[in-house]
Amino acid sequence: MYNLPDVAESAETLERLVRKEKDAQIQRRFQMLLLLKTGEAKSRSGAARQLDVHRHTVSDWLELYEEGGIEKIQEVGDPGPEPGQKSIPPEVVEALKDRLAEPEGFGSYTEIQQWLAEEHGIELPYSTVHGIVRYEIGAKPKVPRPSHPKKTSRSK
Known part of the structure; x- marks a missing residue:
């Protein structure tokens, strides 16, 4: 199993980002970080199930997060x-x-x-x-x- 990155932002910060984000794609990425931070999702697959996306999508998002943090995860290709x-x-x-x-x-x-x-x-x-x-x-x-x-x- 792959190690999950440590989410640097607090749960409160992530909740605020999820609420105020207008772009649904980016909002979902913030939601993923929040799920991992709060322990609601304990794995990539768990986060993927809750967000209704493929586990590889979650892996891609986490890779972006590991590369450049909260700024990088907001880049939509x-x-x-x-x-x-x-x-x-x-x-x-x-x-x-x-x-x-x-x-x-x-x-x-x-x-x-x-x-x-x-x-x-x-x-x-x-x-x-x-x-x-x-x-x-x-x-x-x-x-x-x-x-x-x-x-x-x-x-x-």
């Missing part, structure tokens, strides 16, 4: 990519649509994945490629399959 940000540039999506429209298409989503890497230098997980092709573009990889002889020769 970037939330990640903007909503609607695309993993494939629009011009590559167009090239992919054109290629999917060709009669030979692709043999599989893995083939599409390889084509994106080789032709456009875009490395994406299989699930991302599948999601984009199937649900955003609304296509499927297609390979012409031999037709059954009885289907093609109709007797008159």
